[in-house]
Amino acid sequence: MPKNTHKIAIAGVATLGAAAIAFTVVPADGQTTTTDSLSSSRVAYSSEQVRDVKADVTDQLAGASLKVEAIEAKKKAAADAVAAKKQAAATAAAKKKAAAAAAAKKAAAERKAKAAAAASRSANRPVVKQVVVKSYPNNLDGWIRESLAIMKKKGIPGSYHGLHKNIIRESSGNPKAINDWDINAINGIPSKGLLQVIPPTFKAYHVPGTSWDIYDPIANITAAANYAADRYGTIDNVNSAY
DSSP: OOHHHHHHHHHHHHHHHHHHHHHHTOOTTSOOOOHHHHHHHHHHHHHHHHHHHHHHHHHHHHHHHHHHHHHHHHHHHHHHHHHHHHHHHHHHHHHHHHHHHHHHHHHHHHHHHHHHHHHHHHHHSOOOOOOOOOOOOSSHHHHHHHHHHHHHHHTOOOOHHHHHHHHHHHHTTOTTOBOOSSHHHHTTOOOBTTTTBOHHHHHHTOOTTSOSOTTOHHHHHHHHHHHHHHHHSSGGGOOSOO
């Protein structure tokens, strides 16, 4: 076959192939569209679809991220609230503890001050010694012993024996005895009482703190012992009328 004929044949085949391709893409309305136009249209359509999908995925990821951030923010806010509540409770407990400690310290200081004040009052309070009043029997033995106690305080000498022997001799132990026959009686000043003391002597040697009744046993004994101490040194030295 000649070369020209071969070229023509190839061209014809190519033409027929193109026509066939073109025929297969003819729209229903009967208008023809070239292969290049169809190919460009499909590529443009496909790129737009991809961009839309990408945008949608990006939006979804952004929304999910925002949701996660919101959840995390809520968790953090809740944790912060719990921590703040615990801190407030701890602060309140610390304040309460400090207030209790301060109150206890104040109470202890007040108790200490009261104790010190009480101790001071006790220290400044005069000590009152209780005086025990000794009682004596209301008889000759009791009269002599009580008189000796008073004589000791007043510094008047004398003994139980000295007083007893002179009382028995002068009055036989009768506190109401009176001598109405001796010179004193004749002179109008009879001797009276346990130790037969005349009124002027009783008055002169009366011991303070005792009765002024010459017949009182204690007053009579102490006055007579006081007189005997002044005249004889002690009632123990008197062995007769004095």
